[in-house]
Amino acid sequence: MRSLRNAREGARALASSKLRTFFMMAGIIAGISGLTVVMAAGRGTEKRVMKRVNAFGTRAIMITAGGGKGFAPPQEGVTTLRPEDAEAIRTQIRGVDVVAPFALGRNMSIKAGSTQVQAMVMAVRPEWHDAWDWHTTDGEPIAADDTATLARVCVLGEMIARDLFGNQSCVGEFVQIGSTRFKVKGVLEHRGPSPQGDEFDSRLVVPLTTGLRRLFNQDHITNIRLKVGDPRQIESIADEVRLLLHARHHITPPREDDFAIFSAADIARMARGISGTLTYLLMALAVLSLLVGGIVLMNILLISVGERKKEIGLRRALGATHGDIFQQFLMESLSVTGLGMIIGSLLGWAISIALDRSGLWPVVVTWEPFGLALVFCLAVGLFFGIQPARQAARLSPVEALR
Known part of the structure; x- marks a missing residue:
């Protein structure tokens, strides 16, 4: 009963000074909303990374001409890989x-x-379709006969087919790549974004021999894609490939590799490392905002104690104990952080949904931020509310009413 009365007195005090209550909540609202958005964006980033890893292929290893690290396409003019x-x-x-x-x-x-687009052209062998698990939805893929005869045929990505021919079937039609005319023999199935962020569907494939001879005028290749039988052996197979290419290219220390090897696991590891670092940094800023909000809350409550001496003295004169006064001010602190948590969580949830629907950033909203927010707000409310509550409880009735 006494606790209920103390809570009611605290609520009345907060309601009587709405502006002061808002300032006490502002830092909490900012911190909790930021925490909610950061965690939702982190989950969304992880989901997007896994989607791109799956698009790349969980059993895939890519070898790229040129040394260095990373997942960028090979540099222009690099001739270190050959068939x-x-x-x-x-x-x-x-x-x-x-x-x-x-x-x-x-x-x-x-x-x-009269329609022209700019696109990436890939000169491939027939097994390229199996290596990427990327087949045609209309027409036929690149075949062995196409490679053997230097056939001027091509298979279009879905986006290129739509840009050049609209919604009609383009199989049997002709396109001009550079100055060479090619017959369209198929359209690739929808693929979506690549690990580098560009669109798989804005690519076009031709037979390897045709591309090297008629389009690129070169005898080297830029990439080799491998598809392993057991994904658990990817790391060991990549090491074996590296040793083999070292021997073939006569590479010994301290000479650097003239090729790069990476797998889906490497892509996921790098992306998670970047997004994880960013998430932790933003979470630290959100927690810092909560701490600043807690300090503001404590200072305003301390000022409030001085302004409300007569109220405290009157309650003491009417029989309120030290514990009642302490409990009232601590409940005020917890009420402010609790209300700030609710408003901040709802605001963060709304911002997260808006980001997702606008396409600016993928988010996944879960209950995890709300649980974390509850823990943080209880901790902030208790830690920063104890000192003002103690100061209020120490006031003697005589001094308070003077």
């Missing part, structure tokens, strides 16, 4: 189901009638 390297991997490395060498041509002009 013979792919053949050596196919015959000498166990556990590899598919070996698919290919070459890239960036920002090439693709024209159909």
Whole structure:
């Protein structure tokens, strides 16, 4: 009963000074809403990373011409990978189901009638489709005969097909790649964004021999994609491939590699590391905001104690104990942080939903931030409310009413 009366007195005091109550809650609201948005964005980023990893292929290893680290496409003019390297991997490395060498041509002009687009052209062998698990929804894929005869045929990505031909079937139609005319023999199924962030569907594939001879005028390749039988062996197979290419390219320390090897696990590891660091940094800022809010709360409550001496003295004169006064001010502190938690959580939830629907950032809203917010707010309310509550409880009735 006494606790209920103390809570009622605390609520009345907060309601009587709405502006002061708002200032006490402002830091809590900012911290909790920030914490909610950061955690939702972190979950969304993790979901997007896994989606891109799955698009890359959980059983895939990519070898890229040129040294260095990272997952960027090979540099222009790098000639360190050749079709013979792919053949050596196919015959000498166990556990590899598919070996698919290919070459890239960036920002090439693709024209159909009066419509022109810029796209990446990939010169591939037939096994490229199996290596990527990327097949056609209309027409046929690149075949062995196409590679053997240097056929001028191509398979369009879904986005290019739509940009050039609209919604009608383009199989059997012709496109001009650079200055060479190609017949469209198929359209690739929808794929979505690549691990680098560009669109898989804005690519076009031609036979490897045709691309090297008629489009790129080169005898080297830019990439080799491997598809392993057991994803648990990816790391060991990648090490074997690295040793094989060291031997073939005559690379010994301290000379740097003239190729780079990465897998889906490497992509996930790097992306999670970046997003994790950013998430922890933003969470630290949100927690700092909560601490600042707690300090503001404590200072305003301390000022409030001085302003409300007569109220405290009157309650003491009417029989309230030290514990009653202490409990009232502590309940005020917890009420402010609790209400700030509710408003901050709802605001953070609304911002997260808005970010997701606007497409600015993927988010996944869970109950985890609300539980964490409850713990933080209880801790802040108790820790920063104790000192004002003690100071109020120490006032003697005579001094307070003077």
